[in-house]
Amino acid sequence: MLTGEKCPTNMLTIRDALEALEGRWKILILFSLSSGPKRFKQISKEVGRITDKTLSKELKSLEGNQLVKRAVHDTFPPTVEYTITAHGMSLEKVIDELHLWGLVHRKKIIGTNPEEQPLSA
Secondary structure, eight states: OOSOOOOOOHHHHHHHHHHHHHHHHHHHHHHEEESSSSEEHHHHHHHHHHHHHHHHHHHHHHTTTTTTEEEEEEEEEEEEEEEEEEHHHHHHHHHHHHHHHHHHHHHHHHHSSSSSSSOOO
């Protein structure tokens, strides 16, 4: 941990991070975009079980926190593409650690690895 003391500055910065990444979708969206630029429907398909309204709201929030960039291409009809920013990529270690913790947690609680479960589980 950062320190044994309860430092208000540490709490503030952790709160800032949690507010930027709150909810069940933002980290999954960032993970989807980490493999390259994607269009809205591609993100929706990869993340799965997210409504268009929610995805739109989450992308706007991520864009506001400079974690995602939205680019509108001059085509007919207009093409919109989303990319993860360098600031968003700075979360790579956090996402990797969250993945590793999730593997251990799933094994401890459910008793299986994700590879042993169907995708719908």
